[in-house]
Amino acid sequence: MVAYIESLTAIQIILAINYLFVVVALFTVLFKNNNPTKTLSYIIILIVLPFFGLIVYYLFGQEYRKQKIFNRKNVLNQSTIKKYQKALAVDEEELVKLEEELLDGKVKLIKLLNSSEDAPLTRCNEVEIIRNGENTIPRIVEDLEKATSFIHLEYYIIRDDETGNMILDVLCNKAQEGIEVKLIYDYVGSSLSNATMERLSVAGVEFHPFMPVYFPKFTSKLNYRDHRKIAIIDGKIGYVGGVNISNTYFNGRNDMYWRDTHTRIVGQAVGSLQMHFFMTWDFVTEESYEIVNAHFPKCETSNRTALQIAASGPDTDWANIMEAIFTAINIAEDYVYITTPYFIPNDEMITALSAAAKSGVDVKIITPEQSDSWMAKHASASYFERMLESGVRIFYYQPGFVHAKTMVVDDVFTTIGTSNMDYRSFNINFEINALIYDEKISAEALSHFKIDLAESREVVLEEWEKRSFSNKLAESFTRLMAPLL
Structure with a gap:
């Protein structure tokens, strides 16, 4: 007792x-x-x-965004960064001119982020859309091999498999040549053996994990992760998009066909990628690093594609990517076409998509029927009925898993990047997207969407309502976990 x-x-x-x-x-x-x-x-x-x-x-x-776990001022206050930002400053008169040239009344999109110190509008850019990892990774390798000054990489997933070693071998070779090579990899998403890390270290590659955690296999969804995929070569060429560095993303080396989209950028916008890389580098190293003019070389292309780099995460004052997508949907007049591997929208996105569809805008969403996550698939399905009832058309991609994160609106606006249409991307993870204001690029993005649409089957409301009770139960259960997926 x-x-x-x-x-x-x-x-x-x-x-x-x-x-x-x-x-x-x-x-x-x-x-x-x-x-x-x-x-x-x-x-x-x-x-x-x-x-x-x-x-x-x-x-x-x-709410880490308000707690400022990143001290961004260490980077943003450096004179070289301020010089870069000043050179790109766009006044009201230039915005009006840009609207007249190509934006068709959608200058609000640029104004939304242009006031931010780390999302300047750039006009001197050449943009290439690359389809799938088996095309993206060899192209990155080709540019890496030509590097003469520095290489900066930031990736959610990099593994030392056959595909990863295509990149890692070049990094080691370039570092041994005396070129500055810096690598940031997410501790949870990536997998590098001790032997690989030793090889990188001996070669002279500087590498740091992002937010190391204990027991990463059990915490992959419980932490703020660096979900970005950035490659910067000599400050002149940049890559951003959905393709990580592993066999999973390289068709022919994986178990399931992987449909993805990446972009190669030449021009001023590479400076914005560079700026965000430096902010992350400052965080993971906790060391002072002098940023010099060579990191922001003069634009060497005559192409005039307008582009902003939008980054979001606990290091930004606002949910920049979500706000940009939300604004683009709200001002759409003709169509909104979205491709996303995980459709788990927050209330803002649900309202925006439903309102657009009900007002007559053609809203189409492509998402995978074969998913790499049982919970994410059913959580996504829990939103379909309301979307379908409001007039949004949803399509299941058939050939394999679609991992592309793209949106094209009204022939003038395209976004390609790392952000999914889900809670984690909008509120938790560190993400980065290219916002492109260009008819030619929009036409190309639209053509890719149409190819994928032709390989997808439409989800019809009448048939969807007849799905099994077990599926409905799984959807309701996993929806409760939606913010955590």
Whole structure:
């Protein structure tokens, strides 16, 4: 009996400590003045689920964007960065001219981000859309081999398999030639053996993991991850898009056909990729690094493609990518065509897409029927019925897994990048997209969309409503986990 009382007292003490932390967390949640539904959800979890509620809150309830875990000023305050930004400053008169030239009333898109210090509008650019990893990776290798000054890479996934070694071998060779080579890789997404890291180190490659965590196999969805895919060569050539560096993304070396989209950029916008790379490098190394003019060379192309680089994550003041996509949908007049591997939209996207479709805009979404995640597939499916009822047309890609993250609007705007149409990309992960204002590029992106559309089957509302009870149950269950997927 005494032992029982003692054990009971111990439990009570532990619960008291739990609820002491809960009280602190509750005040924190309340004073954030967030969405009432979200706030109430966290309050219920914290009160009803001892210990587990605290774990959920501290993993997912923190607003790191406002806590500024990145000290971006270390980079943005450097004179070379300020010089680059000043050279790209666009006044109101130039925006009006740009609108008259090609934007067809959509200059709001540029204004949305142009006020941000790290998303300047660039006009001197040449853009190439590359289809699939087996075309993208050899092209990157080709440019890496020609590097004469420096190479900077930032990737969510880089593995030392056959495909990864195509890149890693070049990095080692270039570093041994005396060229500066820097690599940032996400600790959870990537997989590099100790032997590979030793090889990189001996060759002179500087490499750092992004936010190392313990037990990465069990925490892949529970952390703020660097989901970006950036390659910069000599400050003149840049790559950004959906293709990571591993056999999975290289058709012929994988188990399932992988449909992806990447971009190769030559020109001023590479400087924006460079700026974001430096901000991440500053974070992962915690070392001062002098940025010089050579990192932002003069544009060598005569092409005049207008382009902004939008980055978002806990290091940005605003959800830049989500706001850009939201604005593009809202001002669309003819069509919005989206390709995304994970369609788990937040309330803002649901409202924007539904309103656009109901107002007569042709809204089409291509998403995979074969998914690499059972939970993500069913969570995505839970949104279909409402979308279909509002007039949004949804298509299941058939040949394999579509991993491309693209949107084209009204023949004048295209975005290609790393951001999925889901909670994690909009609110949690570090993402980066190219926002392109150009009729030629939009036409090319549209042609790729039409090719994929021809290889997709449409989800019809009448048939969708007849799906099995087990599927509906799985959808409802996984939707509860949507913000965590």
